[in-house]
Structures are given as structure tokens and as C-alpha cells.
Amino acid sequence: MKVGILSFQGSFLDHSKSISEIGFNPLLIKQSKDLDFIDALILPGGESTAMKKINEFSGLLSKLDQIIKDGIPTLTTCAGTILLAKEVIGGEETIPNIDIEITRNAYGRQTESFEGNVKFFENEDIYCFIRAPKISKILSDEVDIIAEHNDEIVGAAQKNVVALTFHPELNNDEYYLNWLYDFILEGKNVRSF
Numbered sequence: 421m422k423v424g425i426l427s428f429q430g431s432f433l434d435h436s437k438s439i440s441e442i443g444f445n446p447l448l449i450k451q452s453k454d455l456d457f458i459d460a461l462i463l464p465g466g467e468s469t470a471m472k473k474i475n476e477f478s479g480l481l482s483k484l485d486q487i488i489k490d491g492i493p494t495l496t497t498c499a500g501t502i503l504l505a506k507e508v509i510g511g512e513e514t515i516p517n518i519d520i521e522i523t524r525n526a527y528g529r530q531t532e533s534f535e536g537n538v539k540f541f542e543n544e545d546i547y548c549f550i551r552a553p554k555i556s557k558i559l560s561d562e563v564d565i566i567a568e569h570n571d572e573i574v575g576a577a578q579k580n581v582v583a584l585t586f587h588p589e590l591n592n593d594e595y596y597l598n599w600l601y602d603f604i605l606e607g608k609n610v611r612s613f
């Protein structure tokens with residue numbers, strides 16, 4: 421299985437390690453010409469405004485938009501989630517593919533980054549939130565809530581897209597890696613019901 425990872429900037433190498441760990445092949449995508457056949461896609465955390473700037477040179481994001489709409493299993497974390505949100509407070513929508521409103525930098529500045537307890541599907545663990553956004557509204561009943569932190573939504577799923585505001589790739593805990601393996605193989609809505 422080949423997993424494409426958007427690699428403009430941000431935590432793409434950490435995602436690449438997770439993919440290797442579960443025995444799949446990571447493909448780092450920086451430009452449209454790097455885009456080969458892929459079985460799944462990851463849009464990592466980083467800085468969404470920087471990613472959008474870098475995209476101006478290649479237009480890669482509009483190609484990824486089409487692939488996502490065609491139904492490829494897609495995981496986004498943090499800035500990646502901002503890129504896919506339908507509405508963005510404190511920014512602009514980019515390639516909307518999940519019916520959520522997201523509020524950028526919702527916990528404060530970089531120094532307000534923290535580790536917190538997250539219920540991710542049926543598992544609880546401590547995960548990192550790095551200048552994280554918040555999923556401030558769910559905009560359609562097609563969206564399932566799949567992760568929570570202190571009664572706030574930190575993960576949502578719709579069709580083939582799973583969007584998180586925290587960084588499971590920095591933990592690589594067994595539960596996450598097993599879930600990731602299933603998600604890439606089975607496609608969509610894995611363990612969301």
C-alpha cells in the first residue's frame with residue numbers, strides 16, 4: 421500500500437515513520453509531479469498559511485482535492501484539518517472536504533501548546549496539541565464525532581475523511597497504529613460506528 425503524505429512543510433516525516441511502522445510505503449508529495457498512484461492520503465500538521473503559500477508554485481492542493489472527492493481514505497491532522505474544513509475562522513477555506521467549522525489557534529499562542537487526555541474512538545491516551553485549532557461547529561449530520569478532549573470535539577469523520585486537531589503521529593501508540601492500518605486498508609468510517 422502506498423500512502424501519499426503532503427510534504428510542503430510541517431510534521432510529514434513523523435507521519436512517514438508511522439506509515440513505515442505499519443508496513444506500508446510512504447510517498448512524500450511536494451509537487452504535482454510527485455503524485456503517483458496512492459491508496460491513502462495524509463495532510464499533516466504544520467502551518468496552514470505557509471502550506472497555502474507554497475502551494476501557489478504547484479497548485480498541488482487542487483489535485484489532492486479531486487483525489488479526496490473521488491473517495492481516497494484521507495487523514496488530516498491540525499493544519500491539514502484547517503485545509504479541509506468547510507469554514508475557517510481566522511483564515512480562509514482552502515479545499516473544503518469536511519463539513520466542520522474550524523477556529524485557528526483557538527487555544528492561544530505557541531506557548532499555550534499542551535498535552536491532554538483524548539478519547540479517540542474507544543481508546544483514551546495523552547496526545548499533543550500544538551498551537552491547535554478547535555472544531556468549533558459541526559455543519560452537517562453526515563459528520564461523526566470520533567475524538568474528544570474535555571468535552572470538546574477534537575476529531576471528526578465524514579465519508580472517507582478523518583480530521584483531527586491533535587498529533588497522534590507524535591505518539592505512534594499501538595491503538596493509533598492499529599486504527600491507521602485498518603483505515604488505510606478498509607477506507608472509510610473505520611470504527612466510527
Ligand code: GLN
Binds near residue numbers: 465467468469497524
Ligand atoms: N496553528 C497552525 C495553523 O493555523 C496549526 C498548528 C499545527 O498544525 N500544529 O495552521
